[in-house]
Amino acid sequence: MDSGDEPLVKMVNIHKWFGRVYALRGVDFHVNHGEVVGLVGDNGAGKSTLIKILSGVYPPDMGEIFFEGRRVSFKSPKDAIRLGIETLYQDIALVPQMNIPRNFFLGREIEKQLGPIKLLDLKKMGWESLKCLEAIGLKIANPKVSVENLSGGQRQGVALARAMYFKRKLLILDEPTNNLSVKETMKVLEYVRRLKEEGIASIFVTHNIHHVYAIADRIVILSHGKKVGDYLKDEISVDEIIQIIVSS
Amino acid sequence: MKVPRGLSGILGVKEATIAIITIATILFFYSLQPAFLSDINVGTLLSITPELGIPALGITVLMIAGEFDLSIGSVFGFVPLFAAELMRIGTPVEFAIALALLTSILIGLIHGIITVKSGIPSFITTLGGMLIWRGAALLITGGQPRYFRVPEHVAGLTSGPILPPFVNAQLLWFISIMIILWVMLERTKFGNHIYATGGNKEVARYMGVNTDYIKISCFILSSFLAGLGGIIQSTRLGTALPNQGDGLEFDAIAAAVIGGTSLRGGYGTVIGTVIGEFLGRIIENGLIIIRAPSYYFRLYIGAVLIIAVILNLYMARRIRERERPWIQEMSR
Numbered sequence: 001m002d003s004g005d006e007p008l009v010k011m012v013n014i015h016k017w018f019g020r021v022y023a024l025r026g027v028d029f030h031v032n033h034g035e036v037v038g039l040v041g042d043n044g045a046g047k048s049t050l051i052k053i054l055s056g057v058y059p060p061d062m063g064e065i066f067f068e069g070r071r072v073s074f075k076s077p078k079d080a081i082r083l084g085i086e087t088l089y090q091d092i093a094l095v096p097q098m099n100i101p102r103n104f105f106l107g108r109e110i111e112k113q114l115g116p117i118k119l120l121d122l123k124k125m126g127w128e129s130l131k132c133l134e135a136i137g138l139k140i141a142n143p144k145v146s147v148e149n150l151s152g153g154q155r156q157g158v159a160l161a162r163a164m165y166f167k168r169k170l171l172i173l174d175e176p177t178n179n180l181s182v183k184e185t186m187k188v189l190e191y192v193r194r195l196k197e198e199g200i201a202s203i204f205v206t207h208n209i210h211h212v213y214a215i216a217d218r219i220v221i222l223s224h225g226k227k228v229g230d231y232l233k234d235e236i237s238v239d240e241i242i243q244i245i246v247s248s
Numbered sequence: 249m250k251v252p253r254g255l256s257g258i259l260g261v262k263e264a265t266i267a268i269i270t271i272a273t274i275l276f277f278y279s280l281q282p283a284f285l286s287d288i289n290v291g292t293l294l295s296i297t298p299e300l301g302i303p304a305l306g307i308t309v310l311m312i313a314g315e316f317d318l319s320i321g322s323v324f325g326f327v328p329l330f331a332a333e334l335m336r337i338g339t340p341v342e343f344a345i346a347l348a349l350l351t352s353i354l355i356g357l358i359h360g361i362i363t364v365k366s367g368i369p370s371f372i373t374t375l376g377g378m379l380i381w382r383g384a385a386l387l388i389t390g391g392q393p394r395y396f397r398v399p400e401h402v403a404g405l406t407s408g409p410i411l412p413p414f415v416n417a418q419l420l421w422f423i424s425i426m427i428i429l430w431v432m433l434e435r436t437k438f439g440n441h442i443y444a445t446g447g448n449k450e451v452a453r454y455m456g457v458n459t460d461y462i463k464i465s466c467f468i469l470s471s472f473l474a475g476l477g478g479i480i481q482s483t484r485l486g487t488a489l490p491n492q493g494d495g496l497e498f499d500a501i502a503a504a505v506i507g508g509t510s511l512r513g514g515y516g517t518v519i520g521t522v523i524g525e526f527l528g529r530i531i532e533n534g535l536i537i538i539r540a541p542s543y544y545f546r547l548y549i550g551a552v553l554i555i556a557v558i559l560n561l562y563m564a565r566r567i568r569e570r571e572r573p574w575i576q577e578m579s580r
Contacts, residue, residue, distance in 0.1 A: 106444050
């Protein structure tokens with residue numbers, strides 16, 4: 001990266017109102033290149049509002065967003081995706097009835113020219129997606145099974161592998177370990193670690209501090225629409241994080 | 249019940265289920281009345297099934313995209329009547345048919361835009377369409393049938409014999425359209441987007457699929473194939489009837505669902521619809537051949553519909569159970 005010390009993304013003095021609800025009260029937030037940031041806080045702290053602003057779902061009422069040093073404004077999630085910011089929502093990442101390669105390449109299909117028409121290159125799509133799943137540590141023998149037959153953790157794996165394949169720069173993971181078994185949670189954390197090795201930064205939004213503590217480089221704590229803590233992991237323990245959330 | 253491996257390899261499991269039911273039905277009627285498989289009767293089945301099956305193919309694609317079209321029976325009646333009216337006022341035959349088919353495209357476009365832009369369920373939009381286009385057909389004819397006399401070279405193209413008594417032009421249309429739609433659904437980007445739109449519109453949209461465009465295109469296809477089916481029937485009969493295609497929408501939806509297409513969108517197969525449509529016509533025709541009162545038809549087709557859907561669900565569950573253990577194992 002030639003951007004030097006400039007963080008990958010920087011949000012400055014973000015405010016957001018929903019009618020009378022003052023959801024974000026001047027939050028500063030940044031993510032460095034290749035960094036895993038844990039965004040924690042109680043329900044209603046403003047975590048999801050903050051990431052929805054960063055993923056282009058809502059505009060902020062006040063404040064600025066910089067991406068790789070350039071000021072940006074998002075009119076829709078498409079603008080954010082174009083810059084390489086992708087949000088993985090558990091329920092809207094994959095089409096359940098479709099198989100893995102068809103989901104993997106949805107909207108970005110690989111085609112081959114056959115005379116006057118363009119057909120899907122299913123072989124290449126299958127092969128490429130399988131290779132990418134293996135790279136992230138998810139082994140599936142037959143990618144032709146429909147996604148609804150995969151477990152929650154495997155679906156997360158497919159969505160994360162896709163983000164890696166398409167060279168996203170920043171992933172926003174919204175409660176990625178919700179409703180997962182302990183074993184599956186470990187797998188998902190492992191996938192995020194692999195993404196980090198690939199140089200992809202992520203924001204890990206969760207209310208389970210233990211999950212995020214295992215992989216985060218830095219922890220940001222929100223409470224009542226304000227940032228109440230921003231620590232490198234080495235500076236703080238899980239108990240101290242909980243203490244901050246509870247006391248604020 | 250074991251899923252037959254060989255057959256499921258070629259057809260896919262859902263089509264295999266319905267194929268077995270169809271073969272059993274054929275054997276049932278044949279055992280009661282051998283004339284069921286006579287050249288003449290088979291020829292009849294092969295000539296009447298396509299004109300009703302072509303609209304069923306269109307609605308299958310639309311159902312995969314997650315929408316319904318209850319107006320196809322009315323469009324099936326309106327389009328040939330409109331062509332007949334154009335011919336009556338002196339429009340050249342080819343031009344009249346082309347213009348009428350263009351009208352069917354326009355009808356689909358209107359249904360699609362209203363559904364997508366207003367957010368009204370397509371069930372309602374096309375229920376309105378069903379009444380409007382049937383009403384229009386009755387209005388322009390005063391309820392009277394119209395001659396639909398077209399020159400040999402036009403009739404040959406839509407419903408003429410090719411290899412009598414079995415192969416006729418409409419059968420070739422039916423099979424060709426099935427193949428084209430199969431390739432479109434299974435092997436093109438557009439088809440992938442149709443499945444995604446019907447499977448989960450939010451995901452599709454988030455991944456950059458223009459779901460409105462996909463849905464409107466499928467409404468157009470459904471309406472166009474309904475119009476084409478109507479034209480084929482009218483050239484075969486030499487007349488355009490105002491009540492032509494009455495109830496066709498339910499037969500078509502039944503054929504699609506019997507063939508394995510999901511009512512909730514995101515899943516379906518045109519091959520299944522072709523088999524489902526043949527099954528419907530076989531039951532209808534078989535009941536006549538064995539001299540059962542024709543009133544039985546709807547009763548039987550209703551029962552078959554329910555049985556086929558239960559079987560499909562059962563098979564799908566079996567497959568999932570069979571796949572699940574090794575998926576879990578692979579992910580360890």
